[in-house]
Amino acid sequence: MFTIFRGGQSGAWRVTRFVPVKGATLVRTPALSTVSSSSIALPIMPALTSWRLAGVASHVRYTERPEKDQLVAVQAKLGRPEATCAALIPIKKSAAWWELTQEERRQIFEDKSQHIAASMKYLPAIARQLYHSRDLGEPFDFLTWFEYEPAQAEAFEELVGMLRATEEWNYVDREMDIRVERERLDAA
Numbered sequence: 001m002f003t004i005f006r007g008g009q010s011g012a013w014r015v016t017r018f019v020p021v022k023g024a025t026l027v028r029t030p031a032l033s034t035v036s037s038s039s040i041a042l043p044i045m046p047a048l049t050s051w052r053l054a055g056v057a058s059h060v061r062y063t064e065r066p067e068k069d070q071l072v073a074v075q076a077k078l079g080r081p082e083a084t085c086a087a088l089i090p091i092k093k094s095a096a097w098w099e100l101t102q103e104e105r106r107q108i109f110e111d112k113s114q115h116i117a118a119s120m121k122y123l124p125a126i127a128r129q130l131y132h133s134r135d136l137g138e139p140f141d142f143l144t145w146f147e148y149e150p151a152q153a154e155a156f157e158e159l160v161g162m163l164r165a166t167e168e169w170n171y172v173d174r175e176m177d178i179r180v181e182r183e184r185l186d187a188a
Contacts (some may be wrong), residue, residue: 003131005088006033008050013086013180023174026051032180035105053090053144055131067116076124083127083147090177097171113166122159125152
């Protein structure tokens with residue numbers, strides 16, 4: 001199943017911040033929509049003011065069994081009604097990253113950067129899902145999606161800042177930071 005993020009004129013999520021962190025930007029749009037689909041077919045005539053990014057949730061990589069078990073035990077599901085804030089952070093890693101072996105990438109990802117260990121304190125308040133895009137020929141390698149309550153906005157900024165300060169982020173060639181909000185789904 002593919003997950004498709006589309007920036008356009010309408011969508012369930014209203015764009016509140018649109019920042020090119022590194023590399024080429026995307027076209028700024030007022031809204032973001034997400035859809036799950038069995039295909040990633042493009043429309044016949046794509047809109048000039050929109051974009052679409054596709055990815056697939058895959059098996060967890062660079063993670064050892066105890067880490068995976070710990071993540072599964074504490075992570076929240078996406079789609080919680082109170083999680084009205086979200087962030088889409090597409091990332092493209094450098095050729096140097098992909099030239100490393102799986103073991104070398106794991107060493108940078110966790111042993112040096114503490115990506116999993118340092119992020120654990122933000123769960124379950126911040127739900128997250130990683131979508132892989134590199135093997136689909138997409139412009140980004142990963143689409144990272146986070147959902148959280150407005151009260152967790154400061155914690156989310158801390159999490160993102162911490163991750164961007166790691167050795168792993170030296171291998172990022174392109175990154176966008178798109179923040180969005182939606183109305184509470186259970187509001188009366």
